[in-house]
Amino acid sequence: MTDLSRRHLLRAGAAAGGGLLLSFSLPFGSQAATAFAPNAYVRVGEDGSIVLTMPYVEMGQGTYTAIPMLIAEELEVGLGQVQLEHAPPDEKTYGNPLLAGVQATGGSTAIMASWQPLRQAGAVARTLLVAAAAKRWNVEPASCRAEKGEVVHPPTGRRLKYGAVAADAARMPVPKDVPLKDPKDFKLIGTPAKRLDAPAKVNGTAVYGIDVRPHGVKIATLTQSPVFGGKLKSVDDTAAKAVKGVRQIVRLDDCVAVVADHMGAAKKGLAALKIEWDEGPHARLTTADVARDLEQATLNAGPVAENIGDAAKALESAATKVDATYQVPFLAHATMEPMNCTVHVAKDRCEVWVGTQVAARAQAAAAKVTGLPLEKVVLHNHLIGGGFGRRLEVDGVTRAVQIAQKVDGPVKVVWTREEDIQHDMYRPYWFDRLSAGLDETGKPVAWNHRFAGSSVVARWLPPGFNNGLDPDSIEGAAKFIYGLPNKHVEYLRVEPPGVPTAFWRSVGPSHTIFVVESFMDELAAAAKQDPVAYRLALLDKTPRTKAVLTLAAEKAGWGQALPAGIGRGVSVQNVFGSHLAQVAEVEVAKDGTVRVRRVVAAIDCGIVINPDTVRAQIESATIFGISAALYGEITVKDGRVEQSNFDTYRVLRLDEAPKIEVHIVQSGDAPGGMGEPGTSAIVPAIANAIFAATGKRLRKMPIDSELLKRPA
């Protein structure tokens, strides 16, 4: 078992408002010594405490409620009886089986990965507790049952709390597998449980990485080379040092940090620095260069992601041909909690406080910079104020440790919003070339799709990149939902010079679904057919997908008349293991301004753990996608990112948010992922709605309102 004193506990207890109180407590200490811990997820103390260790981090997606539900369902405890703690960095124990064993929260995988093993963890613990009680009573375990944290012997009415039998249970051999409940007996799974993290988040006591305050901590903020790949040439810090509260200026190869008593002084000091940069090889880079490279790349053949039949031949003999190119931009994550990391480097030890989606990688990054062995790096993980893939990267940890090495005592490094946006790692830019052929009835008989862009997987998980392909880049493009007789898909990995890329909410499908669902809409238009009916005719082999499309269309009133300037658009997909259809109702004003008025979603994500979380994630992912469709774009000029804060990197606000209706299909299939599908689905639904409203097809994101202006 890992060193419990290193963990921060999140205590959940009944609160006056009927919710649960979640807060940090002091390290756990001696309680653990006598605890019953049959696996890495469940620990029952003799004091009655029931502690669940969370292998996936909470960043808004509701995993700190859904994961406890899986365990508690089989453990037979109420959610009000459990305390939660963040898992320590430990890849062997907490590695994500769906992400090649990396201890990572991402890709909408947590529930898919946990569905069997974490119910099993709860069931094993319950079985042992029941057996321990039965032994004490000298009765058959089968004559006992567990409920609400107690073992009960109904024939005699005897009861024992879990804590009372924890020590006995700890001495029993741990069974490998025990039977799991029949889904019809679920008490928690499928019910709308209240979020365990909510109370602390409405009263200001929730602790994110940016909130930690180790004794004596100083605050630093930084400026990194504004040009990608540039180096620090010189810095005049005379004025900065004179700022009240500024303690130290730290120089690194490509970065300057100001260490101060508080962030106000650090920022003021930073503004007073006179810095000269050696701008390096990318000093003249622009987005247009990147786009041109990608476009050029798609003129040549690339690795084949999928081939069915003979698309080239079928295209030649097609009655109608449709060609198009598509582009999607670089995007920043712009998490509400700016990047930050607190570090204390001592001679033989390093302590790191951060909110990360990859705890073990964060620990390893600190070990690499300091040269310390892993066990000398103590990592405290925290609640995350927005991940969206940004905190699957450890560049921020590396940077903070580099700075902390030059600081005496703990230092909290906080990125300004400008630094956060201009030194993000971006959703890749993609360029796509498509050609399709329709027969006399309008049915697609040939589909050719070739696209170029960065492979995040190739850097993030090199073994996942094989023969020029990676599963993320092609998800949604290869092996998609539609049954087509002739299909050919190629992907070319082309890395942009200088611009770092990373996963971004809905990852590969954030690109592929926009392209595929927009182009399918083009084919329907070329065939002069209804976009929903056209898709339904191609979905016979994927009944779950077909069903969500039918449901979304019906609930949205598909086909009903709309006023001029308003259109409905549809998209449908099966990515992250979930089937989702969305209908967007969009208004295009005379000046070209686009407003999403209403979104109707139908989702089949298999067995639902927490229905309110499914709704919340569709709402959330949809808003995230609307921000990207309407405004999201990172552009590069002179090697620098042109956007810097929420005034130039605009995101959707409350007055712009549409009504979102979510319809959940009842399903007995294994659960799929829910954190991301809504983001990939909404973007083409909006573009298709704009086409319906205006007849204009937008093949490049974000939406350019200039193209939609109507004459006065």
Add this chain to the structure above:
Amino acid sequence: MAYSVKINGKTYNVDVDGDTPLLWVLRDVLGMIGTKFGCGIAQCGACTVHVDGAATRSCVTPVESLNGSAITTIEAIGATAAGAKVQKAWLDREVVQCGYCQSGQIMAAAALLAANPKPTDSDIDDAMSGNICRCGTYGRIREAIKQAAQPATQSKGG
């Protein structure tokens, strides 16, 4: 120089430059971490506090401008009638996701309701559109404000 700042009913003396934004006095000097940093230029609302009852972006409010004003933060908003109703509605409606912006959202909503007990949709738009939520909880924020605006007897069970 030292400034005297009145926060949640208590007076604190802080020795910082006068142009230091209140946000950093709260978070870094006094350790009141419920108020969040989001943008530093009054674009996102994560740092919203009340200055004499008015929703104010603390990231652009110099400490020297306070002149004895009463500051209320998320740590104490539950002690006000509007704040308590807002917090309850936030829980009832399951508003939060990552939660990072929610201190600011709650402070903005509490100021709205204290000044305008029956806000229209348009009033809610005006009061809340300065607060960004990247998790997109806007629909639930609107519902929660409407719930909090109901008389207490009708708000039970949402």
